[in-house]
Each structure stands twice: as C-alpha cells, then as structure tokens.
Amino acid sequence: MMSFFRNQFANVVEWQEFRDDMIFYKWKNNEIKKGSKLIIRPGQDAIFLNNGKIEGVFHDEGEYDIESQIIPFLSTLKGFKFGFNSGMRVEVLFVNTKDFVVKWGTKNAINIPAPGLPGGMPIRANGTFTFKVHDYVALIDKIAGVRDQYVVEDIKIRITSVLDGLLMKWISQEGKDMFNLQANSFEIAKGIQEDLDMQLMESGMTITGFHIMSFNYPKEIQDMITKNASHGMVGNVDRYQQISLTNAMASGKMNGGGAASDMAGMMMGMNIANQMMDKMKQSSGNGEKAQTQPQPKEGEQKRANFCPNCGTKTGEGNFCSNCGQKLI
Structure with a gap:
C-alpha cells in the first residue's frame, strides 16, 4: 500500500x-x-x-x-x-546552456567570379561555428512549442543550407585577392557570422563564433600558389625562371640528358642572360647617365691610338715615331 x-x-x-x-x-x-x-x-x-x-x-x-x-x-x-x-x-x-561547436565544410565547389575565368574559380572551404540558446521566449514560440527535443544536427542542416550563398557573397566583395583568400578569412568569417546570427535570432539562437580553417583551390591552382609561395616570388617571373634553372641544375635533371637537355639548358641560360642585360640597360637608363666618349665632328677622322703598321702606341703627331706610318 x-x-x-x-x-x-x-x-x-x-x-x-x-x-x-x-x-x-x-x-x-x-x-x-x-x-x-x-x-x-x-x-x-x-x-x-x-x-x-x-x-x-x-x-x-x-x-x-x-x-x-x-x-x-x-x-x-x-x-x-x-x-x-x-x-x-x-x-x-x-x-x-553550453556553446555548441559544429564543424562545417562545403559539399560542392563554389564557383567564385574571378578575372580571366569565365566559369569562375571553383573553391571549397571548411571550418567551425559555435552557437547557443539566448532567447527562451523565441525558442519556445518557434521550435519548442511543436517539438519535444532539438539537436545540433538540426541547426547544422539549417546553417549549411545557406552557407554556400554567404561564402559567395563575402568572398566576392571587392578588394579580395582570389589567390590568397586566407589573408581575408577573418573579414569573410565576420560577415558570414553576422548574416547567420540574423537568421537564427528569430528562433532564439545566437552565433557566438564563425571560423574559416582553410580555402581549397583546384590542384593546378594550388600547385602554382604553393610553388610561388615557397620561393617568395609571387608575380616575379624573372626570379621564377632563375630559380627553376638553379633547381634543375642542382637536381641533376639537366645532366646526362643528351642533346635535348643540353639545348634546353642553353636556351634557359641565354634567356636569363638576355633578361639580365635588359635590366642592366634599364637601370643604366633610369639612373645616372653613363659617361660617353666625345664623337668626332662631321668630316673628321678619329685618330688611332696604335700604329696600324707596327703597333707602336702613338702620340699627338700625324706620323708613327717608329716606322713613319701616316696616322691620319
């Protein structure tokens, strides 16, 4: 009982x-x-x-x-x-009441408009975002009033459904370097966080943080970025060619390769030599003017420094002091 x-x-x-x-x-x-x-x-x-x-x-x-x-x-x-x-x-x-941490990643590549690429630059991204409940009245009115429970996966689905569009929006902002988006990741993430927070606010949630871990480019683009970054010479084609020649010589790829490799090495060497000469000429032209020998006046003949007959160094006279050869 x-x-x-x-x-x-x-x-x-x-x-x-x-x-x-x-x-x-x-x-x-x-x-x-x-x-x-x-x-x-x-x-x-x-x-x-x-x-x-x-x-x-x-x-x-x-x-x-x-x-x-x-x-x-x-x-x-x-x-x-x-x-x-x-x-x-x-x-x-x-x-x-805790802050929930959720990993996110783009399922498909996002084609971001980029100069010279009609179809856009296909980019993937990944990172994390955090959220928590902050308004119980809104939570009950919009969600808890009709559901007995709510899990993180429900929020993740809701976020990822709009995330591609927000990435497109904030990456496409003017002034972004398409080949170094990581440098602008903080600014991009801040804009996305504000937009997501506006969408979840009506449901009683708030986005407490949004982070971009990395941007991923197509393999060809990534290889180019990685190589340029490793040499510290983005945009410096001359230095790229010089280091490429040095790397090839150091690795032995230009040794024992027969006529083809010899020809390739010669062409690369000539190309670099020509570029160095061009730069020297440009530097000479842009800097202090080089001193030049005075040119003879019209009708005058330039006096020889050595006798054309015996090779003796000449003076101011009109005839060679050794063999009598006329100098002018």
Missing part, C-alpha cells in the same frame, strides 16, 4: 536520457504530483510552462522540492495546492 501511494504522489522531474548534442528536452510526464523533486544538472536550465507560457526559469544546479522551493516562484501558480489524487499539470523544458 505504501509503495502504491509513493508512486502515485511523488515523481522526479529531470532531463532523462541526456545527450550532449541535444539543445533542449521536454519532460514528457506533464503532471507533477505532491512530493515531487526537480533535478537540475550543470549546464542546464529548467523552464516551467503553463499553456505555452513561461511560469518560471531556474538556473542553479541542484535538487529542489517542487512544492516548497519551486511553486512559490511561479508566475500564476504561486498559490497552487496539491490535491489527494490530483497533481499540477505543467510542462518542464530543460535547455542545454
């Missing part, structure tokens, strides 16, 4: 079958009996609802006697008295 009455008049209100990825959980037995206890665990808030409206929110972890410690703080149920066979019919919603 005592066991019968204990089961009838007492129960425990708690988050049963707790899951770390669950955003909220609705206690299913909505009749609370006399002598019932409320258990709130770390990282949980308990919300008492009556006809869909919030009666009270309890934050502190611990075990509470509902009749003496909870009911006195409920908005419209402060004077509720338990009957012998009746209980208090309310709903209790438990909310996970």
